[in-house]
Amino acid sequence: MPAHPVNASSSDQPVNALQQILGFTEPIFNAPMAGAAGGELAAAVSAAGGFGMLGIGGNVTKEWMDREAPLAASSGRGWGAGLMAWVLAKNLEPLEHVLAHGPSFVCISFGDPGPAAAxxxxxxxxxGMQVGNAAELSRALEDDIDVVICRGNEGGGHGRNEVSTLPLLQLALERAGKPVIxxxxxxxAAGVAAVLGAGASAAWIGTRFAAATESMSHQNIKAAIGAADIDDTVYTRAFDIAQRIDWPVQYGGRALRNEFSDTWAEDIEALAAAVGADDTLTKQVDDARAKGDTSLAPIYAGQSAGLSAAGQSAAEIVADLAGFRSVLEQAARRWSTS
Ligand SMILES: Cc1cc2nc3c(=O)[nH]c(=O)nc-3n(C[C@H](O)[C@H](O)[C@H](O)COP(=O)(O)O)c2cc1C
Incomplete structure (x- = not known):
């Protein structure tokens, strides 16, 4: 059982139970983004009053954790980590490495979280568990999950491409007797106000933080996110197939469109055949990632890339998003019946 069960609905509580337990003052989580959210970003978000998260990749090493987790904790405030359930189903070691550093929150997504949650x-x-459809929401309502993260298909990185954030959030708020993010x-600030006004306990933000100065992403990737419009993304498995990463098929990724996705996203079978034939495409994409070649490397980002800028610090982003309070106050005044 969790050390601090949070089974109270956020919407009917004067005090946000999750906020009390995790100790954030701004209801802003940076999403755990493998390759982008390391200790520096997590620490900066927590230090700014939000809740900082580490993104743990499938091939994380103990050395990486021993370097990044103390950095994440260096703010002196709470921090968390996000891991992939389908990776942990084969091997719980990455979770053990994380837990050795005492995160107050762990999010296990993309597969059944069972043994890892225990x-x-x-x-x-x-x-916590990110959910992307009604069946996953039902799973997250079981007792071993404390926090439900409703992840709509407009989001960046991997996830289902089934339901958008608002329908999923509304369903979760109706059904969940536990905090919903x-x-x-x-x-x-307007987007954060929308979900907090609806009853969410916090906003979980990936793409905008991926472009932050403290993000581990390559400079060219940050610049590409900053330059993108809201309709510049594609949902595809092409980058995973090229890199030979075993993501379950229901979890493709949302990324900025580029030369690679324009060539292959609509022709996944031909891509799989080409990758099966030799190493050329795998090497091209791996090299492109290392060099920050944005024409071929995956640039995981959601539709909110069109609302994100490069060159901002995590503290600036958290301060900007904290403007949700005045958005909510204005709305309350505008619609007051008294
Ligand atoms: C670059 C990038 C990498 C991501 N990596 C992970 C990850 O390792 N683990 C995870 O649970 N979610 C990951 N996500 C998904 C986020 O947790 C979150 O669902 C998503 O970013 C929310 O949508 P937004 O990008 O529109 O803010 C990633 C997202 C991005 C943009």
Whole structure:
């Protein structure tokens, strides 16, 4: 069982239970983004009053964790980590490495979180799960999950391409007797106000933080996110197939369109055949990632890329998003019946 069960609905509580337990003052989580959200970003978000998260990739090493987790904790405030359930189903070691550093929150997404959730609870972490459809929401309502993160298909990076953030959030708020966080397409104070006004306990933001100065992403990737419009993304498995990464087929990724996705996203079978034939495409994409060649490398980002800028610090982003309060106050005044 979790050290601090949070089974109260956020919407009918004068005090936000999740906020009390995790200690954030701004209801802003940076999404756990493998390759972008390391210790520096997590620490900067937590130091700014939000809640900082580490993104744990499938091939994380103990050395990486021993370097990045203390950095994340260096703000002196709470921090968390996000891991992939389908990776942990084969091997729980990445989770064990994380838990050794005492995160207060662990999010286990993209597959069944069962054994991993039990292990995280044993070590005293709260456990969250990102959900992308009604069946996953039902799974997250079981007792071993403390926090539901509704991740709509407009979001960046991997996830289902089934339901958008607002329908999923509304369903979760109706059904969940536990805190609900909204994710996908949120990048401005108005967006944060929309989901908090609906009853979410916090906003979970990936793409805008991927472009932050503290993000580990390549400069060219940050610049590409900053330059993109809201309709510049594509949802595809092409980059995973090229890189030979075993993501379950229901979890494609939303990325900025580029030369590689324009060539292959509509022709996945031909891509799989080409990758099966020799190493050429795999090497091209791996090299492009290393060099920051944005024509061939995956640039995981959601529709909110069109609302994101490069060159902003995490503190600037959190301060900007904290403007949700005045958005909510203005709305309350505008619609007041008294
Ligand atoms: C660059 C990038 C990498 C991501 N990597 C992960 C990851 O490793 N683990 C995870 O749970 N989610 C990952 N996500 C998904 C986020 O947790 C979140 O669902 C998404 O960013 C929310 O939508 P937004 O990008 O519109 O803010 C990633 C997203 C991005 C943009």
């Amino acid at each position: 292990l995280a609870h044993e070590s005293g972490s709260l456990v 909204a994710a996908g397409g949120l990048a401005t």
